[in-house]
Amino acid sequence: MTRELARRIAFTIGALLLFRFGTHVLLPGLRPGDWLTGGPAAIGAITRLSIICLNLIPYLSAAILVQLVAMAWGRLNSLARSGERGRRRIARYTLILTLLIASFQAYGIATALRDIPNVVPNPDGGFVLTATVSMVGGVFFLVWLSELITRHGIGNGIALILSVNIIVSLPSDIAGIASLLQSGAISSGLVLGHIAFWIATVTIMVVVESARRNVRVDFAGRKIGDRVLPARSAVLPIKINSAGYLVPTTVAPWLWFLPLAVLTYVYGADAPLIESAYKQLKFGAPLHMILGSAAVFVLAFIYTAYVVDPEHTAKSLIRYGGAVPGVVPGEATADQIDRVASLTTVVGAVYLTSVLLIPEVFELYGIGLPYSMIINGGAALIVVCTVLDLRKQVRDLSLTNAGDERR
Structure with a gap:
């Protein structure tokens, strides 16, 4: 194992552990305790509402929508294939659409939680705002973390985060x-x-x-x-x-x-x-x-x-x-x-x-x-493709010297 490969593997493991830690950070305003009723199933459902409970779904939805528009609109398609500058603009459009989708979903979840009896101790307007901001921030945190994994770690960051969700x-x-x-x-x-x-x-x-x-x-x-x-x-x-x-x-x-x-x-x-x-x-x-x-x-x-x-x-x-x-x-x-x-x-x-x-x-x-x-079959396919990509990158890095030259 080369030093570069070991560094990338360590970085990836650390980033995924940070992601798993985020799944246990409860939304602000939700404090499970004796006041929470509804049985163990309800308590378990509420406690899974972490700051990153939306995961990467808004970002993936935005990326798919942008790709659909690019397929139908030649100008956007040309922009996507015009090099690094065009890809950066496409990424910017995707993030803007992600913000809109994530805000809509987060606001809906926060409003629904506020209206459920005995779930939010202080169901005022402040809870909806802080919960919405926290969930939207969680989405962008995962987008940032996945990009770091792709750039400095090993494997595709988005695929790894999705696969970890499945495997756990x-x-x-x-x-x-x-x-x-x-x-x-x-x-x-x-x-x-x-x-x-x-x-x-x-x-x-x-x-x-x-x-x-x-x-x-x-x-x-x-x-x-x-x-x-x-x-x-x-x-x-x-x-x-x-x-x-x-x-x-x-x-x-x-x-x-x-x-x-x-x-x-x-x-x-x-x-x-x-x-x-x-x-x-x-x-x-x-x-x-x-x-x-x-x-x-x-x-x-x-x-x-x-x-x-x-x-x-x-x-x-x-x-x-x-x-x-x-x-x-x-x-x-x-x-x-x-x-x-x-x-x-x-x-x-x-x-x-x-x-x-x-x-x-x-x-x-x-x-x-x-x-x-x-x-399901789709989850198995995501994990298989992620593992195959990891294997390819590990093999390539193992055969590459420090100067990016093949042995």
């Missing part, structure tokens, strides 16, 4: 399942079936996330200043799952729940059609599974086209003197890259849709176990 819930889930198994509420066969299922699922995730479809690219020799670069060959790697997980699975429910929310506002929640729609679209319902699968499948193609961007890639190859063997540079190259990416994304979209459906299939057929709400 595992012990309580395992303890709960063991308790139910001892009491006879669930069978040992069901538990063994889930263990085998998750081993197979994680194995498939590792294989798929590590797989690439490589497009060969030949670069002609050229002269840059006093340097002469010889002709060489390289590959353009295209991931099977280029769309990732968060964007398709986050945007998919918006396609029907946003129109449904508008209809609810217009006609009221008691309207028979609205009640029926919510019933048919609840988690685990067949219609929800069908719509969700179709939406994620299509969104995987749309977002892959944005991420890969064959036209931008073809122009970049021309700029650097590269060409796909046997394909005319320019539009023909863009068509070839688009064809390869589309065929590869068919497999990726099926894979991503299957991951999304795991908890719903368990719910539909009643074969699930009492996992926490965040333990």
